[in-house]
Amino acid sequence: xxxxxxxxxxxxxxxxxxxxxxxxxxxxxxxxxxxxxxxxxxxxxxxxxxxxxxxxxxxxxxxxxxxxxxxxxxxxxxxxxxxxxxxxxxxxxxxxxxxxxxxxxxxxxxxxxxxxxxxxxxxxxxxxxxxxxxxxxxxxxxxxxxxxxxxxxxxxxxxxxxxxxxxxxxxxxxxxxxxxxxxxxxxxxxxxxxxxxxxxxxxxxxxxxxxxxxxxxxxxxxxxxxxxxxxxxxxxxxxxxxxxxxxxxxxxxxxxxxxxxxxxxxxxxxxxxxxxxxxxxxxxxxxxxxxxxxxxxxxxxxxxxxxxxxxxxxxxxxxxxxxxxxxxxxxxxxxxxxxxxxxxxxxxxxxxxxxxxxxxxxxxxxxxxxxxxxxxxxxxxxxxxxxxxxxxxxxxxxxxxxxxxxxxxxxxxxxxxxxxxxxxxxxxxxxx
Amino acid sequence: xxxxxxxxxxxxxxxxxxxxxxxxxxxxxxxxxxxxxxxxxxxxxxxxxxxxxxxxxxxxxxxxxxxxxxxxxxxxxxxxxxxxxxxxxxxxxxxxxxxxxxxxxxxxxxxxxxxxxxxxxxxxxxxxxxxxxxxxxxxx
Numbered sequence: 292x293x294x295x296x297x298x299x300x301x302x303x304x305x306x307x308x309x310x311x312x313x314x315x316x317x318x319x320x321x322x323x324x325x326x327x328x329x330x331x332x333x334x335x336x337x338x339x340x341x342x343x344x345x346x347x348x349x350x351x352x353x354x355x356x357x358x359x360x361x362x363x364x365x366x367x368x369x370x371x372x373x374x375x376x377x378x379x380x381x382x383x384x385x386x387x388x389x390x391x392x393x394x395x396x397x398x399x400x401x402x403x404x405x406x407x408x409x410x411x412x413x414x415x416x417x418x419x420x421x422x423x424x425x426x427x428x429x430x431x432x433x434x435x436x437x438x439x440x441x442x443x444x445x446x447x448x449x450x451x452x453x454x455x456x457x458x459x460x461x462x463x464x465x466x467x468x469x470x471x472x473x474x475x476x477x478x479x480x481x482x483x484x485x486x487x488x489x490x491x492x493x494x495x496x497x498x499x500x501x502x503x504x505x506x507x508x509x510x511x512x513x514x515x516x517x518x519x520x521x522x523x524x525x526x527x528x529x530x531x532x533x534x535x536x537x538x539x540x541x542x543x544x545x546x547x548x549x550x551x552x553x554x555x556x557x558x559x560x561x562x563x564x565x566x567x568x569x570x571x572x573x574x575x576x577x578x579x580x581x582x583x584x585x586x587x588x589x590x591x592x593x594x595x596x597x598x599x600x601x602x603x604x605x606x607x608x609x610x611x612x613x614x615x616x617x618x619x620x621x622x623x624x625x626x627x628x629x630x631x632x633x634x635x636x637x638x639x640x641x642x643x644x645x646x647x648x649x650x651x652x653x654x655x656x657x658x659x660x661x662x663x664x665x666x667x668x669x670x671x672x673x674x675x676x677x678x679x680x681x682x683x684x685x686x687x688x689x690x691x692x693x694x695x696x697x698x699x700x701x702x703x704x705x706x707x708x709x710x711x712x713x714x715x716x717x718x719x720x721x722x723x
Numbered sequence: 724x725x726x727x728x729x730x731x732x733x734x735x736x737x738x739x740x741x742x743x744x745x746x747x748x749x750x751x752x753x754x755x756x757x758x759x760x761x762x763x764x765x766x767x768x769x770x771x772x773x774x775x776x777x778x779x780x781x782x783x784x785x786x787x788x789x790x791x792x793x794x795x796x797x798x799x800x801x802x803x804x805x806x807x808x809x810x811x812x813x814x815x816x817x818x819x820x821x822x823x824x825x826x827x828x829x830x831x832x833x834x835x836x837x838x839x840x841x842x843x844x845x846x847x848x849x850x851x852x853x854x855x856x857x858x859x860x861x862x863x
Contacts, residue, residue: 663766673732673794673839674823675762675769682764700766703734703790 405438430533
């Protein structure tokens with residue numbers, strides 16, 4: 292099924308022409324009207340007239356997460372505030388979060404991208420879509436919500452949490468499709484089992500859109516074997532605008548709508564562009580973005596581009612399942628966490644010393660993060676209650692800043708490992 | 724001579740072998756423990772010890788990198804009769820003195836209850852007025 296067959300099945304050469312037109316007008320607009328892009332292009336010695344085909348995109352400079360931080364909150368916006376109709380906020384690397392603004396047009400193509408993806412997976416007017424992504428600053432909830440409504444499905448905005456109720460609603464309302472993180476879905480499978488509910492026999496669930504964190508083929512197989520549903524891998528990051536793209540029923544990579552996002556894969560060290568089929572770091576250019584453009588943004592997800600024609604008939608390029616990150620970002624229960632954020636938070640607390648360690652494990656379906664911190668000698672109290680209060684204080688400071696619950700363990704000074712070279716403070720023991 | 728005794732409070736990570744490590748440092752430093760108690764949370768514990776020379780022991784332990792603190796406690800002799808603990812606790816309760824924690828030590832016919840209270844001076848005062856005998860620091 293196609294939502295927009297004209298674009299989705301457009302011959303590759305026509306798509307390239309379309310991409311070139313979009314890029315040319317985007318770069319011209321940015322060069323002329325935005326200080327950041329103007330300066331960046333000048334420093335790189337490139338002008339809009341140098342862009343004569345889509346491949347010339349390689350002449351443009353990269354953009355980094357640090358750029359977003361340096362220009363927080365709205366210095367990179369390219370429209371006046373009265374044209375911005377929505378904000379979403381995600382974690383930054385330190386101190387400041389990343390703010391993404393949307394114009395009406397940005398929301399429209401976001402919803403259009405999802406409408407294409409959801410339709411390709413077979414979602415339609417007879418479906419009930421339960422959205423268990425967080426609603427709020429996170430893009431997942433509202434993104435899938437509007438996408439689901441666009442294709443005419445009945446959307447159940449159940450958001451995260453209260454898993455037993457999620458399962459009751461799934462049964463009562465005849466939910467046929469669900470969107471959430473793969474680990475939360477596995478958690479729901481466990482909860483259903485405990486409630487004596489078989490997702491296979493007692494619900495009408497048939498498809499799931501799972502993403503916002505890395506997951507594997509073996510996890511996909513486990514979910515599909517146990518529940519009898521078909522799963523789709525959904526991709527999108529907050530900077531780029533939110534979840535947008537999924538695989539089709541052929542399940543041979545995530546289709547990236549070529550009129551919306553231009554993708555490249557580079558070697559993260561040499562920054563050299565890699566050919567299709569070679570794994571590297573994804574670089575994205577949002578061709579239609581209005582409020583907050585992204586040009587050659589180093590998104591830091593590791594994948595490869597697939598250009599062989601897909602049996603479904605879509606001509607868009609695809610990306611393989613995301614296999615990891617080229618930076619140290621962790622995804623904990625679907626939330627992005629940078630070790631630098633943890634360090635930043637800990638260093639604001641006077642009782643905490645210089646050393647800490649971060650341990651991540653997967654307990655059943657849910658990620659757990661344990662942060663060991665050395666306390667300063669003078670912060671030690673003989674009173675157990677004071678010590679437990681200090682621990683609770685550190686936990687709540689981290690929760691406030693990271694938006695996820697973490698467990699803190701207090702350690703004596705000198706107890707945690709010291710590093711002579713590059714510190715290795717994150718031990719991720721998850722098997723995905 | 725004082726009835727206020729300096730207890731050493733030591734931070735111990737709750738990992739296999741940590742208590743053994745602390746004990747071996749205490750032994751190396753020649754610190755003689757008279758009584759001790761261990762309070763524990765999930766990942767750490769607080770070892771509280773009455774030692775023969777708290778000031779010197781404190782310095783030695785610190786030099787060894789051990790996290791240690793001196794804490795004022797009092798030691799109450801408990802008569803070997805029913806109700807002795809009640810008598811001491813009751814006096815403190817009536818004087819509105821809060822017992823944070825306590826631990827007992829007994830040797831032959833003697834029993835001592837070491838207690839940490841929020842106001843040690845006042846505790847010494849009310850306990851001595853009741854004629855209850857306390858340990859003096861020179862006896863340790």
